[in-house]
Amino acid sequence: MNNTVKDKIIESLEKWLSENNFSANEFATKSGVPSSYLSYMRKNQYFINSGSKDVQIDDKYFRMICEVTGFDPENKVSWQPRQTPQFMQMISYLEDAKQYGYTTIIIGSTGSGKTYCTDIFIKQNPKDNFKITVGSMDTIGDLMDKLGVAMRLPLSGSKSKKLNTITKELIRLKLDGRNPTVVWDESEYMKQATLCNVKEMHDHLYGKCGLVMIGTNQLLTKIEKLKNKNASGMPQFYRRVKYGIRELKPIDTRFKEFLTSIADRDLKRFLQDECENYGELHDALLPAMREAERLNEPLTENLVRKVLNLPKQSV
Incomplete structure (x- = not known):
């Protein structure tokens, strides 16, 4: 993890502390990051002086910050909440x-x-x-x-x-x-x-x-x-x-809140036929969404089938 990424994590931390009215000590307690480490990190100092040498703060503490704040330094495709x-x-x-x-x-x-x-x-x-x-x-x-x-x-x-x-x-x-x-x-x-x-x-x-x-x-x-x-x-x-x-109300297996942004009609029908609930829809779509971004390809039924290792759509 390079310093640019660490700087972004600390920037997101400062915003999170302000928005949620958390003190540094409260955050240290919640996250498990030692308060002394957190003090250095908030100053964008990623080494701690230990006797005769400087010791780098382990990357795991930055990941622990992300776990609490929800910040994703890699900006991966993620599942967005829908108001079902x-x-x-x-x-x-x-x-x-x-x-x-x-x-x-x-x-x-x-x-x-x-x-x-x-x-x-x-x-x-x-x-x-x-x-x-x-x-x-x-x-x-x-x-x-x-x-x-x-x-x-x-x-x-x-x-x-x-x-x-x-x-x-x-x-x-x-x-x-x-x-x-x-x-x-x-x-x-x-x-x-x-x-x-x-x-x-x-x-x-x-x-x-x-x-x-x-x-x-x-x-x-x-x-x-x-x-x-x-x-x-x-x-x-x-x-x-x-x-x-x-x-809770019964699940809408037409998934209207989730499929409005999908252009491929065949993919919509496939998901409605295959998935029985929101959890299955998530498990089928999210890996395919990430693969579509990686390949710079549109999200289609055949791509989802490929990711899920299912037979291709018959012509």
């Missing part, structure tokens, strides 16, 4: 949860853009939004550790002590005039014990911190099944979240 009905719903639900401290469950089909929209929301509201992705093997202890990492909050002791530490920190942020939000993505993988812990967080944080669970209809089915079986803690959990459940 699902996108507008997601942003509205997340904004309400953040502003009012609601506990909200957002249900949407696979590929409807739930994760993509959430990531955009967090990048646009980088302060005090903490997103973690639930894994199929995660216990409540695992998820609290993930949340501790996202919050840059050291955790130790029992699960109860960790939960208490997290809760106190979120309340502290609210008392400081901030609007913290915790988002669990892929929440259909949450186990019963984890759902009960979300209920406990709700009891302590409602009105103080937005708690958002995002998942497919499998999450709703799991919650209702556990409630109907009278599983421990689940009727109480359901009572608290019942009126916070929000379902």
